[in-house]
Amino acid sequence: MFANHKGEIPFVILLIPFIAGIGFAISFPNSQINHVITSILIALSIGYIALNFSYKYLSLYKQPLIGGASVYSILFLSGWVCAAQYNQFKSASHFSKHTNEQLVVSIANEPVIKNGYIRFAANVNEVVNNKQRSSVIGKLLVSIKDSAAFNLSYGDVLLITAKYNEVDPPFNPAEFNYKQYLANQNIYHQAYLYPKQYAVVGHNKGIPIIAYSLQLRQQLVNSFRKHMTDTSAIAVASTMILGYKADLSEDVLNAYTNTGTLHVLSVSGAHVAIVFMLLNWGLLFLNRFRYGKIIRALLIIALIWGYALLTGLSPAVNRAALMISLIIIGNNFYRYVNALNLLAASAFALLLYNPYYITDVGFQLSYLAIGGLTIFQPVLYKSFEFRNKWMDKLWSLCSFSIAAQLITFPLSAYYFHQFPVYFLLSNLFILLPVIVIMYVGFAFLVLSNIPYAGDALGFLLEKSIIIMNKGLALLEHLPFASLNKLWISKNDYLLLYGIIILFFYFLFNKNKRLLNWSLALIVVLAISLGWKKVDSSSTSGITFLNLKKNRGIVFKNGSNAVVLSDLKPDEKNYKYAIQPGLDSTKVVNVKTYSFAADFSLPLIRKKGNVIQFLDKNLLLLDSSTLITDNKVNIDYAYVSQNADIKVVENYSSKLLIINADNSNRYTDTIVRYLLKNNRKFYSLKRNKALNLPSN
Incomplete structure (x- = not known):
């Protein structure tokens, strides 16, 4: 095959x-x-x-x-x-294994300014203890809240106070594992700094070629800003052409995600291929000269890697640049080139350089998509024949989109929990605009300083992006445009890949046994998903969330849930810490109330600081709770906002839950009291959410 x-x-x-x-x-x-x-x-x-x-x-x-x-x-x-x-x-030379008062760090990537902080990854080069310096290794995520730090750039060296903490694991159900995400980049600690907690002690200590490429990219982004007015168009142009994502808004990102065109915003193989075709055509004249073909090949390879460097050297770009380089080398030596073998060779080389690329979602999706196109697209294309030339070309384009979408669907559903229904229509729609945007964008970058040319190309680029954005926005709001809340397990996505591979292999050799095996796996997958749905719809319980400075309790009964929280459903922290848990447990109907609200529903009611849920009662103890003379026996007590300890002493409960919004000092005090009096408790401070099943 x-x-x-x-x-x-x-x-x-x-x-x-x-x-x-x-x-x-x-x-x-x-x-x-x-x-x-x-x-x-x-x-x-x-x-x-x-x-x-x-x-x-x-x-x-x-x-x-x-x-x-x-x-x-x-x-x-x-x-x-x-x-x-x-x-x-794991190394003994890691900075966290050494006693330190200060750290000497160098900025390892392009700093990003967001929400008043400048954030960057830093290589820790030395630790300072009693004025003695020792060489160490390790990376640290640094966030500085100081406008004076906004001018920091790649390669700057800082002397910072050694106030850092391990990155927190996910505390709440189905919450994104940011700790693991950073660990895959060799980052295990983070530091939050303020004025006078850092000092700049050096500049330009990074790799010169990377520093130059980042400076050049920033200049080119500024050129977009100078000649274009629409902020969304500027952000999309910067992202598509240069890989600069800092200005991209959530609304624009959602439009591309929900229509299955997010790959357009990630500089990847398609973008590098467009650059290659442009260079291949532009340098064709060199073939007339002696050794011109070799010079042309070397120039193309150098410029391709220069573009890859300019866009940030993401795994997808590295894969494409390496593959194209190998193809060029192979063709110049008149060797037969197997695309799949080149794909594997590029993966081998990149994993030798950084084995943790295998954990990168972009790396996985990029290689799956190209592998799927190489293996499955020809099979799919040959399954249907059209005599009409234009219908045949249309089907060829469709087969590319279908093959890429099918092979990446299980992994996309596992990571992103959604499926764009109109992916075929949206990918066909953006085909022409993307080519226009890329070529006009490259022309703009070369000619932007020429009078009138920069304004004309900037206008054309901006209008092309606006048209594409509006078209995708229309597709995004069509009925059933996206299937959301697709939570599948690792076993489920392995079953999906088994189904897809067997089905394509059936199309290839027409062996009905393969189709039967594929159908059998579909039945197994349906049973697995159905069982989870039934199990989720028959469970009830209370989940006390760790929202750090906020409060949150989820009362779940089957597919219905009531959320009691300081956060509102449209807030970012709600979507990050609460919503995934609801979606992963198949909750369909959700009602959210503040802690001040009273309500009465068939299975749960709240009056004042008392909540009755099924056969359990819960008492809310916070800063507004008054001391009473009557001791009350309850199932659970929830302590927040540094409630008066005398109030806590006044109530007897089977279990007392200490929320994470209480201060460290208060938490230590109340824990000592509870231990002294042999009372059962659970502290949410730097701890996972507590789930108490009701059945």
Whole structure:
């Protein structure tokens, strides 16, 4: 289906055990095991080399399995060792393992200004303790609330106070795991700094070519701002052409997400391919000269990587740039090039450089999409034939979109929990605007300083983007434009991939057994999803959320829920910390009330600070609760806003929940009191949400 012989795709075969090794190392991080794995790898490698020198003497050519098993084992262990070595937190040289008063850090990426903070990742180079400096390793996420820091840039060196904390894990059900997201970038700690807690001690200490590319990108973004007026158009142009996402609004992002065109806003393979086609055409004249073909190839490769550098070197861009470079090299040496083998070779090279790329969603989706197009698109295209030339071209475009969407759907549903229904229509709609925007955008970047040319190209670029945005906004608001709240497990998305692969393989060789297996997996998936739906609709309970400075309690009964919170449903923190838990448990009907509101519903009622839910009662104790002479027995007491401890003493409960909005000092005091009096409690301070089932 994608190769006549396995000899055409050696990198595909070699990549599998290497990725498996990386996956095991990430899933089971253990520094002691890593030493053992490294020793085994060295021993196996030496043994394999020795076998190659003595294969004739030992007649090993008669035992091909020995060589194959050795190679696969070495690749598996190599992947494990690469991933283990990348994890800086396990090293004794990590800055968190040293006593420190101050840290010397260098800004490692382009700082972003948002909500009054400037935020950036920083490499920790040295720790300072008693005026003694020691070299260390590690990365730190730094946020500074100081307008004077807004001029900081990549490569600046700072001396900061060593006030940092480990990144918090997700505290609430289905909340995004920001801790793991940063850990995949070797960041395990974060620091919030204010004036006088940092000092700039150096400039331009980063990699010069990266510093230059970031400065150039900022200048080009400023050119967009100078010649264009619509803020959304400027943000889309900066994102599509230069990979600069800082100005992108949530509304624009949602429009592209809900229509299945988000890939347009991520500089990826399609963008690099457009650049390649432009360069390939523009430098065609070099073929007339001696060695012109080689010079043209080298220029294209250099300019492609220059563009990749300008856009931030994302995994998707790296993959495309590396693949195109390999294709150019292969074509210039008149070698047969298998696209899938090149795809695997680029993945192998990138994972050698950074094995944790395998955890990057962009990396996964990019490689899946290109792999799906390489393998499945030809099969899908040949399944239907059209005699009309234009219908055939239309079907060719549709088959590309369908193949890419199908192969990425399970992973997209797992990560983003939605499916764009009109993806085919929206992708066909943006086809022409994207090409126009990219080519006009590149022309603008080259000619923007020429009088009248910059204004004319800026006008054309802005109007093209506005038309595309308005068209996508119309598609976004069509009935059933997007299926949301698609929460699936890892087993579910593996089943989906099994169904998709078997179905396409059936289209390829028409073996009905494959179709039957695909249908069988559909039944298994339906049972799995149905069981979860039934289980969720039959459960009830109370969940006390950890919202840090806010309060939140969820009362769930089947597919209905009442949320008691300081946050409103349209607030960002509500969508981040509360909504995912509701969606993942299949809640359909949600009512949200403030803590001051009284209400009466069939299964729950609240009056004052007393809540009755099914057969449980809950008492809310906060700063407004008054001391009474009557002691009341209740199931649960919820303490927030530093409630008077005398009030807490006045009530007896089976379980007392201490909310995270209480101060550290207050929490320590009340915990000591509860321990002294043998009262059961649960503190939400830096702790996971508490779920108490009612049935």
